[in-house]
Amino acid sequence: MTWLVWRQHRLEALAAAAVAAVLAVVVTPTALHLYQVTALLRQGGCLGGSPGASCGTAMDAFNATSHTLQGIVPLLNILPGLAGAFIGAPLLSREYEDGTWRLAWSQGVTRLAWLRGQMLGALAVTALSAALFTAVLTWWLSPVNYVNGRFTNNGFDFTGIVPAAWALLAFAIGVLAGTALRRVVPAMAVTLAGYAVIRFPVEYLLRPRYLPPVEKWGLPFAEGSGIARNDWELGLGPVAPGGHAMLTGAQFDQVEHTAQASINRATASQATYVAELNHWLTAHGYTQVATYQPADRFWTFQGIEAAICLLLALAALAVAYRLVSRRPS
Amino acid sequence: MTAMAGRAAAERSAAAIECSGLGKRYGRTWALRDCTLSLPEGRVVALIGPNGAGKTTFLSLVMGLAEPTEGTVLADGHPAGGPGALARVAFMGQDHPLYKRFTVADHLRMGCELNAGFDLPWARARLADLDIPLRRPAGRLSGGQQAQVALTLALAKRARVILLDEPVASLDPIARREVMTVLMTRVAETGATVVFSSHVVAELERVCDYLVVMSRTQVQLAGAADDLIAAHARLIGPGGAAAGGEGAAPAGVAAVLERSVSDAQTVLLARLCGPVADPRWESRSVTVEDIALAYMAAPGVRYQPSPRLSAVSGSGS
Numbered sequence: 001m002t003w004l005v006w007r008q009h010r011l012e013a014l015a016a017a018a019v020a021a022v023l024a025v026v027v028t029p030t031a032l033h034l035y036q037v038t039a040l041l042r043q044g045g046c047l048g049g050s051p052g053a054s055c056g057t058a059m060d061a062f063n064a065t066s067h068t069l070q071g072i073v074p075l076l077n078i079l080p081g082l083a084g085a086f087i088g089a090p091l092l093s094r095e096y097e098d099g100t101w102r103l104a105w106s107q108g109v110t111r112l113a114w115l116r117g118q119m120l121g122a123l124a125v126t127a128l129s130a131a132l133f134t135a136v137l138t139w140w141l142s143p144v145n146y147v148n149g150r151f152t153n154n155g156f157d158f159t160g161i162v163p164a165a166w167a168l169l170a171f172a173i174g175v176l177a178g179t180a181l182r183r184v185v186p187a188m189a190v191t192l193a194g195y196a197v198i199r200f201p202v203e204y205l206l207r208p209r210y211l212p213p214v215e216k217w218g219l220p221f222a223e224g225s226g227i228a229r230n231d232w233e234l235g236l237g238p239v240a241p242g243g244h245a246m247l248t249g250a251q252f253d254q255v256e257h258t259a260q261a262s263i264n265r266a267t268a269s270q271a272t273y274v275a276e277l278n279h280w281l282t283a284h285g286y287t288q289v290a291t292y293q294p295a296d297r298f299w300t301f302q303g304i305e306a307a308i309c310l311l312l313a314l315a316a317l318a319v320a321y322r323l324v325s326r327r328p329s
Numbered sequence: 330m331t332a333m334a335g336r337a338a339a340e341r342s343a344a345a346i347e348c349s350g351l352g353k354r355y356g357r358t359w360a361l362r363d364c365t366l367s368l369p370e371g372r373v374v375a376l377i378g379p380n381g382a383g384k385t386t387f388l389s390l391v392m393g394l395a396e397p398t399e400g401t402v403l404a405d406g407h408p409a410g411g412p413g414a415l416a417r418v419a420f421m422g423q424d425h426p427l428y429k430r431f432t433v434a435d436h437l438r439m440g441c442e443l444n445a446g447f448d449l450p451w452a453r454a455r456l457a458d459l460d461i462p463l464r465r466p467a468g469r470l471s472g473g474q475q476a477q478v479a480l481t482l483a484l485a486k487r488a489r490v491i492l493l494d495e496p497v498a499s500l501d502p503i504a505r506r507e508v509m510t511v512l513m514t515r516v517a518e519t520g521a522t523v524v525f526s527s528h529v530v531a532e533l534e535r536v537c538d539y540l541v542v543m544s545r546t547q548v549q550l551a552g553a554a555d556d557l558i559a560a561h562a563r564l565i566g567p568g569g570a571a572a573g574g575e576g577a578a579p580a581g582v583a584a585v586l587e588r589s590v591s592d593a594q595t596v597l598l599a600r601l602c603g604p605v606a607d608p609r610w611e612s613r614s615v616t617v618e619d620i621a622l623a624y625m626a627a628p629g630v631r632y633q634p635s636p637r638l639s640a641v642s643g644s645g646s
Contacts, residue, residue: 003442007435008428099426103479106392106420107443108486110412114443 001109005121012087012122016129020136027140030065034143037062047147047229066144073141073154079133080166081195083126088174089187091122092324096182115324119317123171130167134158149230151298153203160302165309170195172313172320179320202308208234210304213291217243219278220252220288230295241285255286345370345490345522346391350400353386360386362546364400366633368524368539370489372553373516375533376526377621378543384526385423387543388492391524392420405489416445419488423495425479429468433461433478437485444486452485455511472499480508484515491515493525509536530625533617542621544628551633554617560634561586561600561620566610568594579607584630586623598623600632 037058041047046055095101105111137158145155156162173194178187213234218226220238227233238247238255247255259280263273293301344367351364361383368374376384389395390402393410407413427436433456440447456463461474470478476499483491493512497505512523513536524541533540540557542550550557566579569592577595578585583602588595598615605612624630 001442004439007431007439011430098429099422099424100428101426102389102392102394102420102422103426103428103482105394106415106418106422106483107440108416108445109443110415111393111410 001114001117002121005117008118009087009122009125013125013129015086016083016125017132020129020132023133024136027136030069031140031143034062034065037065038143038146041147062143062147066147069141069144070154073158076137077157077199080130080163080170081192081199082170083129083167084170084172084174084191084195085188087122087126087129088171089178089191090184091118091175091178092320093178093182093184093187096178097184112321112325115321119175119321122175123168126167126171127164130164134160134163137163147229149232149295151230151232151293151295151301156207156298156301157203160299161306162302162309165306165313166195166199169198169309169313169316172316173198176316176320176323179323198312202305206308207301207305208232208293210301211293211297213293216290216292218288218290220281220286227290227292228295232293232295233290234293235289235291237288238281239287239289243287243289246289247286255281259284343370344368344403344406345372346402346404346524347406348391348400348402351387351390351397351402352399353390353395354398359546361390364548366541366548366551368522368541368551369553370522371516371520372522372539373512373537374522374524374539374541375537375617375621376524376541376543377530377533377625378526378528378549379625380528381546382543383546384528384543385494386546388420388494388524388526391490392418392492394420417489419483419486419491421479421483421493421496423498425476425499427467427475427479430466432464432466433470434463436467436478436482437463440482440485446487448485448487452481455481455484473501473504476500477504477508480511484511487519487521489521491521491523493523495527496525497527497529505532512536530618530621533621537617540617540621542624544625547631548633549628549631550620550624556634557617557620558614561598561615561623562605563613563615563619564597564599564605564610565613566595566597566607568592579605579610581605581607584632586627586630600630 040054040058041062044052044055044058046052046059092101095104104114107114109117141154141158145152145159149155150159170191174187174191177190177194178184181187181190216226217239235246238252239245240247240251256277259277262280263276346366346368348367349365351361351366352359353361364383364387376387378384386395390397391404391409393404393414396410402409404414405417407417409418428439431439437449437452437456440452441449453463456478459474459477461470461477467475467478476496480493480496483493491512496512497508500508509532512525515521516523525537538554540550540552540554541548552560564579564582568590578597578599581601581603582597582599582605584600585597586600587598598619624632
């Protein structure tokens, strides 16, 4: 059985390895550049409290590259979906489409034993491919994660166990779609759609709420949010007196306008102006709140998201297994 | 352990395939109904009938590829589709499915990996005889070669029951002969039972010693070739007005399958229930092909002579 599974899926495994290798080659120049720039930032103490003189240039160089990456890297979130479409979806649909299920299921191995072998083998190929891609991407993005923290969408999506968990979920969706539809191309399309339908809400709605965010209160015009560089900032804004309602931009503009009336703008320097403004706002009960997930929750969040993916994957595979065992044609 | 269980099962039932009240419905359409059959061991069974008669459904049920809607089916004494039956039953599907990207050698390797008793030397020798290159992907073989590879896989399994769905449909006449010879040799060597389906009736005589005719999703005729030949005859008697009109037949005839009346003579193909003593009628023997064709042309007539099944065999006329 092991031999058969390897023989049937070795093409996908080799293709995944080849694509990972190509990706590694493509990202090497950017990665080397980022590693260099990050080394400069580190030497200059640019990320600490007292940045050196050379930090401006280094930071600009870093930001330029990192900014380009912000646009490109999220596209790689399609990779788990592709694993589902190319490894999961054809697993049974190709057997049905080519009629080879009759060949496979008339050998001396029961259909369910055959199915378990196929599922486990293809699952292993998917997991190993995902690990390979994660290794390449983690290496590539680690300078960016060093500066911005890995607890950002890009850092989180391509580090640790979450990428592999998504790949396994997409694989399971693919197996289920292929079993139900029995046609390769429709199953692939449904797999990609199903992956997207689950992925977006989990990433944008659930992930920030796996644990209740921490709040940090401060002055409305404080320098920065007051949370650490590696924390995941979810929100930052002025809060009305009473500490319940966040103010919208327009509302705060109005408040600021009122405050300005009582401050003599012309005589105050910028620093004293901000101090007086803060003084006025604090006196009238205005504050600022930053909500964030602390950096030390990174692995907890990885674990929670991986568990969600793996539970859904298990459910999809169980349904596919039942379909094969109960609905022979 | 399994071998002993197999022997015990074989003693319990001498039938290679035993099914009772077997039926399969897809949606609202019945593909097979009310199939009660007992096919004896060590035979070459021809399963004949027009397209849509239920032949493929029957074979799929015996292999366990389809689940019966009603009734039961045992293959070599084991419930179809279970581990016991899977080890004892081989199957070649219609259109001889193969993995297109697998080479012929890969298919043989698969046969070895998935079947305990796979006869690799025999399979290699047969494919070498047929000049089929082991290193070629199955997708690049001709249709006939693919059929031969699929057939070799099924036969090399050393199964007790070998089910072949239209095995010769894509073969030229010479290859058909070769295949039929291989089947008969394999049965003689291993004592296995071969059931092959066909909508072609030619050359049955040389090949099969048991005949099952299906029509309209039901078993119409089932019996050993010798018994069927003994029970049927072509009768030639008086023609024209002397024929006695529609339905007239001499005593000893149980059912008339074919009738052609001319002024000079009447020719019947009939099933007999006793000797035809009437001196005006001359009796000639028929072939299995004649019988198969006659039943296919008269789908309303059913006949299953096995005594065990007398309760369900249809009335003769």
